Amino acid sequence: MAQFLQSVDKRSALVGFGVGVLLVLFVVLAVRGFVGRETYISLDVDASEPDISVQLLDVNEYSRPGTGSDPITGVVIHYTANPGSTAQQNRDYFNSLQDGHGDYVSSHFVVGLEGEIVQCVPTWELAYASNDRNHDTVSIECCHPDETGEFNEATYKSMVQLTAFICAKYNLDENDVIRHYDVTGKNCPKYFVEDGDAWEQFKKDVKGALAKGNGK
Numbered sequence: 470m471a472q473f474l475q476s477v478d479k480r481s482a483l484v485g486f487g488v489g490v491l492l493v494l495f496v497v498l499a500v501r502g503f504v505g506r507e508t509y510i511s512l513d514v515d516a517s518e519p520d521i522s523v524q525l526l527d528v529n530e531y532s533r534p535g536t537g538s539d540p541i542t543g544v545v546i547h548y549t550a551n552p553g554s555t556a557q558q559n560r561d562y563f564n565s566l567q568d569g570h571g572d573y574v575s576s577h578f579v580v581g582l583e584g585e586i587v588q589c590v591p592t593w594e595l596a597y598a599s600n601d602r603n604h605d606t607v608s609i610e611c612c613h614p615d616e617t618g619e620f621n622e623a624t625y626k627s628m629v630q631l632t633a634f635i636c637a638k639y640n641l642d643e644n645d646v647i648r649h650y651d652v653t654g655k656n657c658p659k660y661f662v663e664d665g666d667a668w669e670q671f672k673k674d675v676k677g678a679l680a681k682g683n684g685k
C-alpha cells in the first residue's frame with residue numbers, strides 16, 4: 470500500500486512538472502508573439518479614402534509653387550523631425566514660408582499624432598519634400614512623439630491607409646512606396662531608416678490594406 474501511494478505521488482509530481490513546463494512555454498510564446506508584432510497589433514486598415522482635412526497652402530514660391538506634377542509613379546514617406554509637433558502646426562509652418570524665410574519646404578499631406586490627416590498641396594501639383602522625386606511622387610510627412618522617430622499606433626494606421634489609398638488611386642503598389650532616404654540618403658524617416666524590419670512591415674501593411682480594397 471505504501472509503495473502504491475508512493476508511485477501515485479511520483480506520477481502526480483511528474484504530471485505537475487509537465488503542466489508547469491507547458492505553462493512556462495505558453496507564457497514565453499505569448500510574450501514573444503506580442504513583442505514580435507511590436508505596437509501595431511491587429512491592423513484593421515483598408516485602402517479606402519481616409520478622412521482628410523484639406524487646408525491647401527496659399528500658392529507661393531517657397532512651399533506651393535503651383536507647378537503641375539508629372540504622372541505620379543511613387544509615394545515618399547517622411548518624418549517631421551520635430552518631436553511632438555502636430556499636423557496642423559506643420560501645415561501652418563509650410564504656409565508661413567510664403568513670408569520669405571528662405572526655406573523651400575512642404576508636403577502634400579501631413580499625418581498627425583492622433584491619426585488626423587491634413588492635405589497641404591493638391592496631388593497634381595509639386596510639393597517641396599523629396600528633392601529629385603518632387604516631380605513624380607506624392608509626399609507624406611508623419612508626426613512622431615519623440616526623438617526616436619517611432620510613430621504611434623494612430624499615426625501608423627493613418628499612414629498605412631493614406632499610402633494604400635494613394636497607391637490605389639494611381640495604380641501603384643507597395644513596391645512604389647519609398648523613404649526620403651531612398652532618394653537622397655537623408656536619415657528620413659528616421660525610424661524606418663534605422664529599423665529596416667519596421668520599414669518592411671510598413672510595406673507589408675500597405676500591401677495588406679491594398680488587398681482589402683477600398684471598402685466598397
Ligand SMILES: [Zn+2]
Pocket residue numbers: 546547548598649657658
Ligand atoms: Zn524627408
